[in-house]
Amino acid sequence: MTKTIALSLLLATAATAQTPTMLPDIGPKFEAVTPAADYIRREVMMAMRDGVKLYTVIVMKKGTANGPILLTRTVYNAGKNTSRNPSQSITEILPVSDAEFVTDGYIRVYQDVRGRNKSEGDYVITRPLKGPLNSTQTDHSTDAYDTIDWLVKNVPETNGRIAITGSSYPGFTSLMALVDPHPALKAAVPMSPMVDGWMGDDWFHNGAFRQTMLDYFTGQTATKNDEDPVAMGHRDYYAEFLSAGSVGGYIARFGLDTLPGVKKLMEHPSYDSWWQGQALDKILGARPLTVPTMLVVGQWDQEDSYGAPAVYRALEPKDTGNKLLSLVIGPWRHSGVNYVGSALGVLKFAGDTGLQFRRDVMKPFLDSHLKPGAPAFDTPPVLTYAVNADKWQRHDRFPAGETVNLYLDDRFSLSLNAPAAKTAHDDYVSDPAHPVPFVPVPVNVRDRTVWGPWLVSDQRHASVRPDVVTYVSQPLKAPLQIHGQPEANLFASTSGTDSDWVVKLIDVFPEENSAQPEQAGLQLGIGMEIFRGRYVKSFEKPEPLTPGKAERYRFLLPGVNHVIPAGHRLMVQVQSSWFPLYDRNPQKFVPNIFTASPQDYQKATQGVWRDTQRPSHIAIPVMGGAAAARAALNN
Incomplete structure (x- = not known):
């Protein structure tokens, strides 16, 4: 048989061979082909000191070298945050608030906190520091330390300088990283951080319970993954809560009293040692301030208006010479700093105030601490947006009035x-x-x-x-x-x-x-x-x-x-x-x-x-x- 005939028979056999009908259509993980992508995206299961592995995604533009790292530790799905669109462009797969950073050499890292989404371990909402309320040897402070240590040693494209940021719960984890900061942590930008859940953030305000946040507990704890709201359909919350007779009646009606997080709230209705022991403004106020920190909040933050000003009040006396601490208040809703900030409801502002802050304040602030040779930045001790005057104003203290x-x-x-x-x-x-x-x-x-x-x-x-x-x-x-x-x-x-x-x-x-x-x-x-x-x-x-x-x-x-x-x-x-x-x-x-x-x-x-x-x-x-x-x- 000649080689020509043999090759013809082989091709004919291949052409007639068919994929078996019952071969499972969901097989090994599909890897999207991104030959023209301008980015590198890595997924890592990163081991903490107790052996628990945390799912971490590292994203950077191709060709990045000596890049600083911007880290966010989140309960809101690191995988989704780094694959928002099926695109070959880094600015499309990441949140809009990352664009100014990743297009200028920053390495962006998102991590699921322990117990959430793809990370191993047990999840405890706003996990307390190890001590009286936490008998384990790990918390968000140790996990942040171990994460930063791993990144410095295992990401060859980095210059070894890291900042941490995030809004809401990731604002809380950003503050927790300051409790015992890693030497490579050079700056922090906590946004709308959850600081004290009883005094004025998510769960209570001055003792009054924010019952609409019960959806959050099912979304966070019914499963490891996102979004599992209370099964009350799309009815009127006003009528639904009223018909339940009491907040306890509502909790029982939908079985929320089986969730440990809800049970803890019900068992601690007053500001007892359980709440006091978790108050981050008190915890940080008892420690030295060593990491340059820019606290950010919206004037109309409907979830965490308390935290940033409370931490500012606790830390400002330690900041002699206004060198390490700043407070920013913008015309935003909760986490609005990370989106287009040209309007809120019927209010309209002079341009995109979110972009203005990220581009003109946050990035130069981080550059000055994370990029050797970057221009020095005169960080404002207090920066606020004057509503109805439509301009940013710098002050030496808060309040200025x-x-x-x-x-x-x-x-x-x-x-x-x-x-x-x-x-x-x-x-x-x-x-x-x-x-x-x-x-x-x-x-x-x-x-x-x-x-x-x-x-x-x-x-x-x-x-x-x-x-x-x-x-x-x-x-x-x-x-x-x-x-x-x-x-x-x-x-x-x-x-x-x-x-x-x-x-x-x-x-x-x-x-x-x-x-x-x-x-x-x-x-x-x-x-x-x-x-x-x-x-x-x-x-x-x-x-x-x-x-x-x-x-x-x-x-x-x-x-x-x-x-x-x-x-x-x-x-x-x-x-x-x-x-x-x-x-x-x-x-x-x-x-x-x-x-x-x-x-x-x-x-x-x-x-x-x-x-x-x-x-x-x-x-x-x-x-x-x-x-x-x-x-x-x-x-």
């Missing part, structure tokens, strides 16, 4: 003058059967267009209710700039034995605005917060309130840089429910509101006091102090 008291006055007005009346109060009836919604009903928290921008939503739906008392100024004669965290000083009484108090500081837009009609008459929240009455004397040991007795409630509103233009008015709203974002207060003292029965919920008459002995007011940090406030308010 001087405190001025804005008093609740008669005829439901506001004044810079302390009240003269010996006895004066305004009353309303709070009925748990008809709580004040935080946005107009129906409420779908899973709708991103509702949840993301809700803090800039119009508050007129609340100001017209009889169970909301509203105080409003005359139109301002001159602009008034608030820079810092306003403090509510509310003297209030209840006919019950427990109560919630919600205080809102609001910018009221003029009734006519032909250029932007969607803003006409807008009641825009500058800062809004809640306080659970049982904790007025002690966060750790709640007590019943004395019916009819006015107590003083002092609590901070979120940090802002907000300019109220001339012609706008200032408004303060006070109410006793904020539903279904927060669980209803029964208004009858019970040991644990999680276990309250439907019969415990009762109406109460609430009093807001404004007299010489009980002068309810908002302490606002004003640029220019009292003189600027009097020029604006004309009193």
